[in-house]
Amino acid sequence: MSWQITYKIKRYHPDQGSRVDTFQVEIEPERTVLDGIELIWAKQDRTLVFRHACHHASCGSCGLVVNGVEVLPCIKLIQDATTDGGTLEVEPLRNFPVVADLVVDMAPFFERMQLIGMPIVGPTGPLPGQEPDEYTAFENCIECGLCLSACPVVATDSKYLGPAALAAAERVIEVSEGRLSDEVLAAVDNEHGLWRCHAAFECSEVCPSNVDPAGRIMALRRRMTFERLRRLVGAKG
Amino acid sequence: MSSTEEYLEESKTYPGHKVRRPGSQVSRWFAPWKRGLGTWGFVLNRVAGLGLVLYLFLHLAVLSLLTRGQEGWDAFITLAKSPLFLLLDVVLLAGILGHGLNGLRVALIGTGLLVRWHRPLFIAVAVIAVLGLVAGALLFFSA
Ligand code: HEM
Numbered sequence A: 001m002s003w004q005i006t007y008k009i010k011r012y013h014p015d016q017g018s019r020v021d022t023f024q025v026e027i028e029p030e031r032t033v034l035d036g037i038e039l040i041w042a043k044q045d046r047t048l049v050f051r052h053a054c055h056h057a058s059c060g061s062c063g064l065v066v067n068g069v070e071v072l073p074c075i076k077l078i079q080d081a082t083t084d085g086g087t088l089e090v091e092p093l094r095n096f097p098v099v100a101d102l103v104v105d106m107a108p109f110f111e112r113m114q115l116i117g118m119p120i121v122g123p124t125g126p127l128p129g130q131e132p133d134e135y136t137a138f139e140n141c142i143e144c145g146l147c148l149s150a151c152p153v154v155a156t157d158s159k160y161l162g163p164a165a166l167a168a169a170e171r172v173i174e175v176s177e178g179r180l181s182d183e184v185l186a187a188v189d190n191e192h193g194l195w196r197c198h199a200a201f202e203c204s205e206v207c208p209s210n211v212d213p214a215g216r217i218m219a220l221r222r223r224m225t226f227e228r229l230r231r232l233v234g235a236k237g
Numbered sequence B: 001m002s003s004t005e006e007y008l009e010e011s012k013t014y015p016g017h018k019v020r021r022p023g024s025q026v027s028r029w030f031a032p033w034k035r036g037l038g039t040w041g042f043v044l045n046r047v048a049g050l051g052l053v054l055y056l057f058l059h060l061a062v063l064s065l066l067t068r069g070q071e072g073w074d075a076f077i078t079l080a081k082s083p084l085f086l087l088l089d090v091v092l093l094a095g096i097l098g099h100g101l102n103g104l105r106v107a108l109i110g111t112g113l114l115v116r117w118h119r120p121l122f123i124a125v126a127v128i129a130v131l132g133l134v135a136g137a138l139l140f141f142s143a
C-alpha cells in the first residue's frame, strides 16, 4: 500500500535564487527518501539537481538534511522519516556552499581530509591493545560530510577542521603507534583544530558509519593534553 | 533551523558559478531543535556563560553604588529583597549551577574521561542542578 507524502524541497539556482518547491508523491513506506526524490525527478521535475551513486550507504554522495536532521536518504526509509500523509522537508547539507538545489560543494571538506594525509588503505581490525568493542574504525568513514553539516562549531567557524578530519588525525596517530608527525600536529593543534570542539556530539549522532568522530576528538585531546604535560615537565623524545 | 541571511558568492571550485552560502556565523550555533542532549548541553552552557558575564558587569555596576554613600545602597538593598529580585536570584543560581556543573562534565569529557557517558552525565548534571535550584529557591524565599 502506498503512502501520500509531501516533499518540500529547497531549491537554488544561481540565476533564480532560493525557493522551496512542493511535490506530492505516492510511494510505499518501505522505500527510501532518495527513491521519492528520484520519482520526483523522473515524473514531475527534470530540472531537480541532486547527487547520488551507490544507493547503499557506501559512496557518501547523497547526504541531505531531512526534517531538520542529517541523513543518507538512500538508507532512510520513508516510514522511519514520516507517517502516511506526512511531510518531508528536504534541504542540502548545512555549512557547505550550495552549487544547485540539493548539491553542495564538498571541496572544502576534501581539502581538510587531504591535509591530514590519511592513507586510503589501512589496517582493518583493532590495533594491538585495543578492545574489539572499543574499536571504531575511521576506515569506515565514507566522507559523506554529514558530521560537518550537523556540527554547531563548523556553523560558526569556517576554518574549523571539523569532526571527520580530526577523527582521521587521531587514527593516523594511532596507527603510527602514537607518533605525532609535524604536519598532522600543525593541522590539529591550534585554535581551529581539536581545541575548538565544544563536545556537542552531533557528529557522532548523525554519522552513518559509526565512526564516532566526537569520541575520537576527545581521545585526540587526551593524547595532546598528556603530550603537552610531558613537554612541560621537560620529557624528551 | 536554516539561516535567513544567506548570500551568494563566487565558487572557488566551479569558476564562473555563484554558490549559495549560509548566513551570519555569529548566531548559527543557537540551533538545538531536533538535536541531541550534547547540543542542548553546549547551547545551555553558552547561554548561561554569557548570562554570567552579563551578571558580572551588572554586579560591578551595582557595587559602584557604594561609592555614592549609604542612602543609595540602602535603597538598593530594599529593592533586592523584593520577590521579583529574589526570582532573578533564582535565575542566577540556575545559571551558576547549570554552567558550573556542566563545565565539570565538559572538562571531564574533554580530557577523554567518561566520554561514552556524556548523555547520562548530562542527565546527572540536570538532576543535581534542579535539586540545588529548588533548595536554593526555598532558602532565598524563606530567609
Ligand atoms: C563554576 C565554575 C565554572 C566552571 C567549572 C566553568 C567551566 C567552563 C567550561 C568547561 C567551559 C567550556 C565549555 C565548552 O567547551 O563548551 C566554559 C565556558 C565558558 N564559561 Fe565557564 N565555568 C565556570 C564559571 C564561569 C563564570 C563565573 C563565568 C562568567 C563570569 C563563565 C563564563 C563562561 C563563558 C562565557 C564560556 C564560553 C562559552 C562558550 O563558548 O560556549 N564561566 N566554562
Ligand code: SF4
Pocket: A140, A141, A142, A143, A144, A145, A146, A147, A148, A163, A164, A167, A203, A206, A207, A208, A209, A210, A211, A213
Ligand atoms: S565521520 Fe561519519 S559523518 Fe563524518 S564524513 Fe565520515 S562517515 Fe560521514
